[in-house]
Amino acid sequence: MILIVDMNFKKESLGTYEFVYPIASVVKNFETYLIKHYSELGDTDVDKYSRVILSGNALRDEQVMNRAECFSWVRGCGKPILGICAGMQTIGLVFGSSLKRCVEIGMARIETVKRNALFSASFDAYQLHSLALRPSGEFEVLARSERCVQAVKHRKRSIYGVLFHPEVRNREIIERFVALPI
């Protein structure tokens, strides 16, 4: 079973409809899933799932960025993790990265800069973010747009982050993540 972590400012918010259910609609074709709000996760809760996806959230929703203590489990989790937008930013913060202001809304061109299991070449993707990641040395950069880093992978573990929204366009990226070997 896949765990989808709702990164919105409150449980079952309007953001859940917009940022979590579209991920679930892709995942449901491959495996069962459970949605939990980030505030409900304990350090051991994630162990029982096959993999974890952290959702994005609304453009003005930066609450989760101040709740790093809710994500201490990420360091100890041995399962594949995919962070989308706010999910990517949060994973980055857990591993010592920082954030910078960078607003992108709408479609933008993404260039793959390192071969990886989720995507290749250049493609257009949907952007909805006001912050971007300055990745720490624990990550390798997989893709960029003109403005910022768009995708990273942890150097030693199966932890991915994408700033764009693959649940909107490029849903096959989520499908490939779901198919990654554990």
Add this chain to the structure above:
Amino acid sequence: MKLGVLFSGGKDSTLALLKAMKIEEVVCLITIISENRESYMFHTPNVGLTKLQARAMDLPLIRRFTQGKKEEELEDLKQAIRQARKEFRIEGVVTGAVESTYQASRVQRICFQLGLWCFNPLWKMDQRELLNEIVERGFEVIIVGVFAYPLDKSWLGKKIDAALTRRLVALQEEYGISPSGEGGEIETMVLDAPVFKKKISVTHSSIEDDGTSAVFNVSKARLAEK
């Protein structure tokens, strides 16, 4: 959170309104009436009836007219949202966007510029599920515009029910049209929904058919007890 809903009078914005009301406080509706029938941003058939629909729901309505020129219509939308922020102290905006990144990103940008939240509770919803939800929740929705083959004027005024949903889904399989009209194939008008305190009764209407598209124009309607 106090929210304003971008309201066209069709099924999507009404369903988005219903979802928003269950979680947050909807304090007003916002309608843009476009003179441009080809507008990519705004629904046009019978949009003038949102005034009556707002009365049926007992919600205040901000209406703004636009010539519908590309980008200028966005400035008109921004002005309307700004007015809602001033008059009703909205903190965010809700839209009925389902698939269009064109529409969604433009509203997102305006809200961000105005310091407002933006929510799209129908975003990426499966179109068949969307139609089913409308039927199951007891919406009374009629088709008021058809803009793609093989849809013709015979569809106008028809109520969306389970049987009609099956017919639309069958057309998707045969002709590739979007069953809920996401590609602009159909436009709808809501006559009744769970948020309506009274329902809309159409008393005078006419059909306009140019051979490639057809519109059901409601010239007179009134509120009726449910």
